[in-house]
Amino acid sequence: MRRASERRTHVSRAISITVAGLALLGLAACGQPAQQQQPSGSAPTQTKQLTVVTHDSFALPDDLKAKFAKDTGYEVTYVAPGDTGALVNQLVLTKDAPLGDVVYGIDNTFASRAESEGILLDYTSAALPDSSRQFSAPQLTPIDFGDVCINADTAWFEAKGLAVPTTLDDLTDPKYKDLLVLTNPASSSPGLAFMFATIGAKGEDGYLDYWRALKDNGAKIDSGWTEAYYTDFSGADGKGPRPLVLSYATSPAYTVDGDTSSTVALLGTCFRQVEYAGVLKGTTNEVGAREFVEFMLSPEVQAAIPENLFMYPVVHDTPLPADWAKFAPLATQPIELTAEQIGEHRDQWIRDWTEAIG
Structure with missing residues (x-):
C-alpha cells in the first residue's frame, strides 16, 4: 500500500536501484534459492554478495551506497518491489525463497505483519542510542521517522x-x-x-x-x-x-x-510514521545484513536522510537542514x-x- 513514487518527490532525484534482472511480476518466483535455516547458536552466514530490499522511495546518494560497498567489500544489489505494502507482501510471499538479505522501509503500519509472518531474524542494532529506543520494535531497528x-x-x-x-x-x-x-x-x-x-x-x-x-x-x-x-x-x-x-x-x-x-x-x-531496517530470515549473508543496518544508523547516512528521504533521522542529535526548524516542525x-x-x-x-x- 505504500508509495509507488507517492511519497516525498518534493525535489527531483534519480533513484539508483538495481533490480538484477527481476521483473516485478516475477519477484515471487525468482528470489534467492531457499536456504536451510542455520541452527541455533551457529555462526552467522556471510558471502560476498548482499541484496538490500527496499521500498521504491529509497534514495540515498549514490556516493554513500558506493562507500558502503567499498568499505565492506560486498557486491551490493538493491531490489525495490514497490511501496511499503507491496514490499511487505512480497517478503511474505517469498519468505521460503527470500528476495534478499536485509530490508529497509517496513514502517510501523506494517511492522506487526512482518514480525507475525516470520520473515525477520531476531536482530536489532546495539548502536541505536537510548534516546531513540522509544521507536524500537521487535526484530527491527528504527532508522527514521x-x-x-x-x-x-x-x-x-x-x-x-x-x-x-x-x-x-x-x-x-x-x-x-x-x-x-x-x-x-x-x-x-x-x-x-x-x-x-x-x-x-x-x-x-x-x-x-x-x-x-x-x-x-x-x-x-x-x-x-x-x-x-x-x-x-x-x-x-x-x-x-x-x-x-x-x-x-x-x-x-x-x-x-x-x-x-x-x-x-x-x-x-x-x-x-517510523521506518525500520531488519535482517531477513533465510539470508545467505547475515553478517552483511547486520552491517547494512549499522550503516543506516551511521552519522553519514543519518545526516543524508532529511534531504534524500525527507524524514527525520532517528539519531536525535543529527544536524538538520536550516529550514526545518521553521518550516518542518514535528x-x-x-x-x-x-x-x-x-x-x-x-x-x-x-x-x-x-x-x-x-
Whole structure:
C-alpha cells in the first residue's frame, strides 16, 4: 500500500536501484534459492554478495551506497518491489525463497505483519542510542521517522480571506467544503496513516462516521499521494483547485520561497510514521545484513536522510537542514495507535473503510 513514487518527490532525484534482472511480476518466483535455516547458536552466514530490499522511495546518494560497498567489500544489489505494502507482501510471499538479505522501509503500519509472518531474524542494532529506543520494535531497528499531516496552501487561504483549518473537526466544517483531497488507505501509505489518525482521534466506533462527514463535505479521495499533491492540490507545483491535501509535516520545507513557505502542515492532524531496517530470515549473508543496518544508523547516512528521504533521522542529535526548524516542525502531540492495535485490527479496518467509504 505504500508509495509507488507517492511519497516525498518534493525535489527531483534519480533513484539508483538495481533490480538484477527481476521483473516485478516475477519477484515471487525468482528470489534467492531457499536456504536451510542455520541452527541455533551457529555462526552467522556471510558471502560476498548482499541484496538490500527496499521500498521504491529509497534514495540515498549514490556516493554513500558506493562507500558502503567499498568499505565492506560486498557486491551490493538493491531490489525495490514497490511501496511499503507491496514490499511487505512480497517478503511474505517469498519468505521460503527470500528476495534478499536485509530490508529497509517496513514502517510501523506494517511492522506487526512482518514480525507475525516470520520473515525477520531476531536482530536489532546495539548502536541505536537510548534516546531513540522509544521507536524500537521487535526484530527491527528504527532508522527514521516523520509525521503524516494535512497540508494547506496558505496563499490560497489568504487570497480568500478564510482562516486555515487547524483540527480534524475543522475539516468537516461547511466553510471548507470541496477544499480537501485525501488518499485511499487501501492503496496509499499516507492514506493509511491518516486513517489511523482518524481512528486514534475518533475511536474504532467513530472513525467511519468521521469519514462520512468528510465525504459529505466534499472531500476527494485519490488513489495515491502524487495525484493528490501534484494534480489536485493548489499549492506547491500543483495547479489543482483544492488548497488542502494529505501530505507530510516536512512538505512545507520544500515549498519555501525566500523567507516563507507557501504551504503549512496542520500539526493537529498528524500521525507519526517510523521506518525500520531488519535482517531477513533465510539470508545467505547475515553478517552483511547486520552491517547494512549499522550503516543506516551511521552519522553519514543519518545526516543524508532529511534531504534524500525527507524524514527525520532517528539519531536525535543529527544536524538538520536550516529550514526545518521553521518550516518542518514535528507535531508535539501526534495521534498514535499502539503496534498491538495496528497489528490486530489493520486489515479489518481497511476492509471496513473500503466497504463504507471506498
